Amino acid sequence: xxxxxxxxxxxxxxxxxxxxxxxxSGFTFSSYWMxxxxxxxxxxxxxxxxxxxxxxxxxxxxxxxxRFTISRDNAKSTLYLQVNSLRVxxxxxxxxxxxxxVGANGAFDIWGQGTMVTVSS
Amino acid sequence: EIVLTQSPGTLxxxxxxxxxLSCRASQSVSSTYLAWYQQKPGQAPRLLIYGxxxxxxxxxxxxxxSGSGTDFTLTISRLEPEDFAVYYCQQxxxxxxxxxxxxxxxxx
Numbered sequence: 271x272x273x274x275x276x277x278x279x280x281x282x283x284x285x286x287x288x289x290x291x292x293x294x295s296g297f298t299f300s301s302y303w304m305x306x307x308x309x310x311x312x313x314x315x316x317x318x319x320x321x322x323x324x325x326x327x328x329x330x331x332x333x334x335x336x337r338f339t340i341s342r343d344n345a346k347s348t349l350y351l352q353v354n355s356l357r358v359x360x361x362x363x364x365x366x367x368x369x370x371x372v373g374a375n376g377a378f379d380i381w382g383q384g385t386m387v388t389v390s391s
Numbered sequence: 392e393i394v395l396t397q398s399p400g401t402l403x404x405x406x407x408x409x410x411x412l413s414c415r416a417s418q419s420v421s422s423t424y425l426a427w428y429q430q431k432p433g434q435a436p437r438l439l440i441y442g443x444x445x446x447x448x449x450x451x452x453x454x455x456x457s458g459s460g461t462d463f464t465l466t467i468s469r470l471e472p473e474d475f476a477v478y479y480c481q482q483x484x485x486x487x488x489x490x491x492x493x494x495x496x497x498x499x
Contacts, residue, residue: 315490375483377426377441
C-alpha cells in the first residue's frame with residue numbers, strides 16, 4: 271500500500287525548533303519530488319516547501335524561507351522538515367505530499383495524515 | 392504568485408443535486424496545471440482531478456473538471472452523502488504552488 275506517515279509535531283514555545291518526519295512506503299521514494307503543505311486550524315491549505323528526488327533542489331514559501339529546511343534520506347524513504355525560529359503563526363497541521371508525476375510538476379496524489387505543530391508560550 | 396479565488400464560499404444542497412464549483416486564477420495557469428481536492432473533517436485532502444479534467448485513480452465519474460486559462464470548474468453530477476466536504480483548487484504550474492480558499496458543500 272502506498273502510504274506516507276508523518277511524525278514529530280508537538281507543542282513548542284515561540285523561537286523553538288522541531289524536526290518533522292514523513293516516512294514513505296509502497297513506492298520508489300527516491301523517484302518523486304516531495305512537498306510539505308500546512309493548514310492552520312479552520313483555514314485553508316498553504317504550500318510550504320518542495321524537494322526534488324535526490325535532495326539537491328529545494329524551494330520554500332517566502333513565509334518560511336531562512337527558518338525551515340527540507341531534506342530527505344532516500345535510503346530510509348524519509349522526508350524531513352526542520353522548523354526553526356517558530357512563530358505563533360506557524361501553528362498548523364503539517365502534511366507531507368507526493369508529486370504525482372515522476373520528476374516533473376504534478377498534483378499531490380498521496381498525502382500523509384498530518385502532524386500538528388502548536389507554537390505557544 | 393497566482394491567487395486562486397473559489398466561489399461560492401459555501402453551498403447548501405441536498406443529496407442528488409448537481410453541483411458546480413468555480414475557481415478563478417489571477418493569471419493564466421500554465422498547461423492546465425490545475426487540480427481539485429476534497430477534504431473531510433479530520434482527514435488529509437484527497438486528489439480528485441488533475442490537469443484540469445483528468446480524474447485521479449479511483450475517483451467516481453460523477454466528478455468532472457473543466458476549464459483553461461484563468462477559469463476552471465469542478466462539477467459533481469449528482470451529490471452522494473459522502474460528497475459533503477470542502478473542495479480546494481490548486482495550481483501547480485507556477486511557483487509557489489497555490490491553493491484556493493476552499494468551497495464548503497454542506498447538507499441543506
